[in-house]
Amino acid sequence: MSTAIDQPLKADSLLTTGLPWPLLHTIASLAEAPLIQIAERLRTATLPYLKSSALVIFTEDCTGRPQKKAGAEEIISRVSITELDALRTSLGDETFWSGKAELAGEPRPLYALKHPSSGALLVLTDPEPAAGADHDTGLDLVTYLWRLAAQRIQEKVADAPPSYLLESRAASAERVRVTAELTDLHSTTLETLLAALRSSSLDDATARTTVTDLAAKALVGLRTHSDRTTGLVEVPVAIAFERLREDLRPLTRFSGLEIEFIEPPQNGRALPGEVAHAGRAIVRGLVLAMMEQPEISRVRTQWDCDGENLLINVRDDGRGMLDADAPSIGRLDRQVQALAGQLRVEVMPRWGADVFVTLPLDLP
Structure with missing residues (x-):
């Protein structure tokens, strides 16, 4: 049977x-x-x-x-x-x-x-x-x-593994490098062309005007493409933090957990895409790990930027029972290390846990 x-x-x-x-x-x-x-x-x-x-x-x-x-x-x-x-x-x-x-x-x-x-x-x-x-x-x-x-x-x-984060960040950096090289090359060419076509030594005014307009449009299009590539690679820190708030909203709605968000400076340096995504994923993982503790009702998360690093702080009001050696914390630590960052956990018995994460904004 x-x-x-x-x-x-x-x-x-x-x-x-x-x-x-x-x-x-x-x-x-x-x-x-x-x-x-x-x-x-x-x-x-x-x-x-x-x-x-x-x-x-x-x-x-x-x-x-x-x-x-x-x-x-x-x-x-x-x-x-x-x-x-x-x-x-x-x-x-x-x-x-x-x-x-x-x-x-x-x-x-x-x-x-x-x-x-x-x-x-x-x-x-x-x-x-x-x-x-x-x-x-x-x-x-x-x-x-x-x-x-x-x-x-x-x-x-x-949920990207460390290997994916490293590969993705390297690809983004290479795309920026290639775009910058092409921009310099074609900008120089087009600006030289414009200078020649505007020269008074050319007699055909109509041809000069037409070609000048076409070259100017090509130059604008090239620079727009360069700006767009940079925008794709980088995310404004305020937008990344707002997406984190959206990510955690269901927890506040259905679990009864109160999450306080301390926003980063509005004029903070833009984050590389991989850093922005990793930062959100790490905070989500920390909040879920903290929720496994008994008698926890509030979590505070703060993002800041010192110009070189994304600084993340997540604190709970539990009784200091967060296990810094837990597999979930180890997985998050590996994600941080993949981006050459640091994760530090401070557990205060009967007072709660404080987690500090530093993620560099530039490739090492």
Whole structure:
């Protein structure tokens, strides 16, 4: 009898219930997808309901790889962050848009879906209903699958291991370096061109005016692209702290725990994306670890910046029973060390615990 009970439940034995097994398997695949495969799995999941030539995800949660792509190589190899950011900006408060827009260097028919909470963008090129699929139903399913994928990206970044944080920060630093080199090179070229075209030695005034305008626009576009890349890599400290407040709001609503937030200076130095995400994840982890203590009712969290480091302080009003050697604290300490930071725990019997975290803002 025990042998029969221990047999794994097979999908074939439940076909009579009418469960949509292909869709359920798709959902399970998305729910466990690693970041590097999330675009490919999402495209595979959407094709039975909505055909597309390519799928592109643009997310600022994952600063090391803000684009995640699958589909036609001639599209995914040419799409740019500037195009995706312009498309997302055009959506405003809307979460869905369809029409023609510039992508991969030319106007294309697109579906654009924005995740409400994270602001991540999903773009499907050349969309059309799959054979035998109802358009509205297919779009509803694609929207649902996209929300699962966007949530998965947020979870993976929040719980990123130390190795991912190191790799992501290195990728961000390399992107800044390459962009700076290209900016210097092309700025010099264009400024020299402008000086020559404005010279009085050129007789064709009409040609000079036309080319001057084109070169000026190219220079503005280049500098805008450079500014956008910097903005993607860095997050204003006030915005990062506000996202932390949103992260912890459910705890204050349902657990009865009071969390006091001491905001950082509004004019504090912007945080590298990896530092901002790690800071939020570390505070969340500390709050959850502190909640495991008996007789705790209040936690105070404070962020500050000394120009070189993000300074985090989390304090509770428990009875000083936080275990500094607990596995949960060890995991957080490894995250801190991955960013060349420091974590220090001070436990005061009968008074509570005080945790101090220092995260450098520059690569060591």
